[in-house]
Amino acid sequence: MSAKGEHLKDEGSKLQVVAAGATAGLISRFIIAPLDVVKIRLQLQTHPLHRPPPPGSTIYRGTLPTIRHILQHEGLRALWKGNVPAELMYVSYSAVQFATYRSTTLLLHRLFGEGHLPHAAESFVAGAAGGAAATAATYPLDLLRTRFAAQGNERVYAGLLRAVADIRRDEGVGGYFRGLGAGLGSIVPYMGMFFAAYETLRLPLGGFWALPFGSGDAAAGVVASVVAKTATFPLDLVRKRIQVQGPTRGMYANKDIPEYKGTVRTMRTIFVAEGVRGLYRGLVVSLIKAAPASAVTMWTYERALRFYIGLGGEAVPEH
Template sequence: MVGMKPSDTPPTLGVKLLSAGSAACIADLVTFPLDTAKVRLQIQGEKVASEATKGIRYRGVFGTISTMIRTEGPRSLYNGLVAGLQRQMCFASIRIGFYDNVKNFYSGGADTANIGIRIMAGCTTGAMAVSFAQPTDVVKVRFQAQVNLTGVARRYTGTMQAYKHIFNHEGIRGLWKGCLPNITRNALVNCTELVTYDLIKEAILRHNLLSDNLPCHFASAFGAGFVTTCIASPVDVVKTRYMNSPPGQYKSAINCAWTMATKEGPTAFYKGFVPSFLRLGSWNVVMFVSFEQLKRVMMVGKKKMEDKS
């Protein structure tokens, strides 16, 4: 199991769901500016800028962050945070919290699972999570792409207004826009992230390089972040472009990818790679470390309550 030693008592599903969602929210609070910079870099060059934004160019992750602070203020780095936290509570809790249970289901309860079983479990929980959390992801991306400048009309003024506006103008399909590329992206991310974390951690412990503590969790999470970014970046860029696009700009996610390839070339699929890696690497570190600690705290608290009763 992710984050558990063989001698440990496995945490309950409720503990895993709550700790996963809470840990993901902590990670989002720490890394959200990097995610916003990634979105701005990914959509750059997508459409003709308004007069107020024609002179703004984003160059690199830290250049993007400094440009946003200079032109829009520090708060712009946290555009869409509310939707981001909503997303993590229903998204991460499912894709991470259910992972061990689904892995055990596929393996028939065996003590160890091969890499095929782990990949299937990661893809399954990643796809399940998107099915529930897609509207929160659409709103988050659109807020992050929204430029807060005088003379530029704002698409949305608040999180709930955004959900209502998208539903009224684009229907239920608008809230689930980009669901297919997002399922693809998150199935890739989830199986790569969790399986790589699992395998790196098991290798570290098996070869006695580190004990099951903070340095081990840090190294495993950082390695998982790098591998995941390399594999998922192209799908992530298409997902961001498609979800942020106005109705009619692209016929489908496939059309979006084809337009990018023909007009901007293959490198367009790796736009924002550095902030994606910085964000995903740091997000993984904060999330997995928090996840491990929260699980242990909750299990200790649960055991104390059982002992008292």
């Protein structure tokens, strides 16, 4: 394989890959945080839009109206609710994800020989492994991010450390992992499809979309994210609904969240009560969020990795 055609997942030391992944996650998360809050609010909304909301609850009607409502009633800072656990999650998640992706790819090369597996299959396996490892390692932070983003003006938790203590006291260790089954069920196919599509499109788009600053990486990240997110969105919604179960369920901005138990039963309940559309609440804003998030993540990762390789005195590969 020529240097020009090598993939950055095979380059750099494990420390450099981890640092590049963490940098990409940190920057990407801060940029898309407001859209993440909006997505969670929409995903947790269960009542039909044409009916009056329950007392103390709110009906959110689309991305821009939801942003306006949050700004008017909760202030600008509310768009970054849950950002501290989310930043911790994204940094850790990206680091684990890219390190596992790289390690799995090298393992496949040792087992089957480099170039012997179809490229899409190799990227799917490595991407799925990276997503599963990162999801399991950072899941408590993901749950905390969801619960803080779901808070309205009524504070459910006084702070991050208080939330950790309250969940441990009221729900036990299992409380930190509510919805993990749905999380793994969605992230494995999501990351597998994402990396398979990304690695398939990155070089062709890099040549076709020859714009400054590596737009091929960003374009490939956008397309791959839209495809993977749409295919796995119902499981992501189920995960969010299960994450806010427990003694605080009725205290969030969405007051009428039903009681759910189990991934399959939750999906069936949502389908019966809300129809197919209920499984895709928040999809539009999720795609709006996922596209720039993936583009920024992959663009930053590629450049951060080359930067860290340069700091180490190694030759930086050309693209």
